[in-house]
Amino acid sequence: MTAPRILVVDDEADLRELLEITLLKMGLDVDSAATLRQARGLLEEHDYALVLTDMRLPDGLGLELVREVHASPKATPIAVITAYGSAENAVVALKAGAFDYISKPVALDALRVMVRSALRLLDAAPAQPDGSVPGSRMIGTSTAMQSLRAQIGRLARSNAPISITGESGSGKELAAREIHAQSSRASKPFVAVNCGAIPETLMEAEFFGYRKGAFTGAAEERDGFFQAANGGTLMLDEVADLPLAMQVKLLRAIQERRVRKIGATSEEPVDVRIISATHQDLARCVEQGRFRQDLFYRLNVIELSLPPLRERLDDLPPLVDAVLARLAGPGQAALGPGVLDALRAYSFPGNIRELENVLERALAFANDGVIEVGDLSLKAARPSEAGREAAAAAPAPVQAPVPAPVAEPEAATAPVGAAPGPAMLGPGGLPGNLPEYLIQVERDIIGRALQQTQFNRTQAAALLGISVRQLRYQMQKLEISAPDDNA
């Protein structure tokens, strides 16, 4: 078997030699070019597992080569070597389709890590003609989904930071998992962090870890999210909720690709691909001074936008089938007449997660596994135009809005917004299980505050006399999520 072949493009003879020797020692074949012209000639003649190019060459910019190689059907990964401190160049190259970048002076360890990562792409499972990938949990064949799949396939072949936007429950985390699973990092961990749910005082320790004895209670050395995701992907969910002080530290970690545990004297290298997600408009957060421009620039290298469910209603039937099969077993549940139309007419502010919750609840009411329109209990909040028409045509019992649980659907989720009922009280009117009862009381109160404020978390927190961060933390803990967030 022939060794994978790498093309090094650099006009500095010393650096070229250093790169050649390092790659040869890794058991790879290496070709070298000192100019764009030579590189183009070699690219026509051979197939490469990776192209590694300097940004400035005597006859043009490495960026031109990035664009050409990225646009070519061979889809060869191409990485750039950037001058020290020129973060802008790195971002421009990643936006143009570079697989990754490495800064000068070239750290050989980091170079080896990057090269191995590119080589793993050679073994990546090829997508089906419709863009789907074996083992994918992502359902849907609508035009929007096809385009999303194609984008995911392309993004999986790069290490560039991605910023995923989309309404709550529209599949941002699933898309991030999919990118990871199709990438050269698939065998390494995928770590998802909800930035809004970590108390501010614990953030640094959670992200970067700590040394034993670094602070009271640090009985053992502990890794943070960065170390846990090393070699893999770190998903920063609800990234807009990061406090400004933490944003500075995060930017440094991303730029330097190194982190320092609390209490440590030295930094350690980390190789992590960052995917961030938010349902907020990050650019607006920057305008409002709530999010740092420089971090936004680093995270937002490539944007992936997820369409809301109501804009891809063609996916509703396969999604419903898949959810019912998962909840009830294959072929064990079905929809009665008019149910699909009623679902189509609903606006699904909580998107696919809400669809899952609606069907789970409906199944509980359904006779013999057949869901009727009346079992759906669709919310009255903000129905779409079509929704209003359908509601007139097929009146379903409409309940007050109920926050949807955030946990995986298979997790047990008590209904929120319902006061703890007499069933929870034992002899003498005392709760038979105090902790359970108190959890239920808290869920009820938070649910009511959210309903009263139309799910505006800032107002709900003010009503309850707690901070928004505390509210988010409690919501996460108690598995409460608002179908739409106005906070």
Ligand SMILES: Nc1ncnc2c1ncn2[C@@H]1O[C@H](COP(=O)(O)OP(=O)(O)OP(=O)(O)O)[C@@H](O)[C@H]1O
């Ligand atoms: N295309 C899809 N096919 C099948 N299931 C999906 C799809 N998209 C999302 N889901 C399911 O919907 C639920 C919500 O998805 P996910 O958690 O990825 O959304 P999210 O946008 O990250 O939500 P949030 O904004 O609350 O963080 C999950 O159970 C997920 O598996």
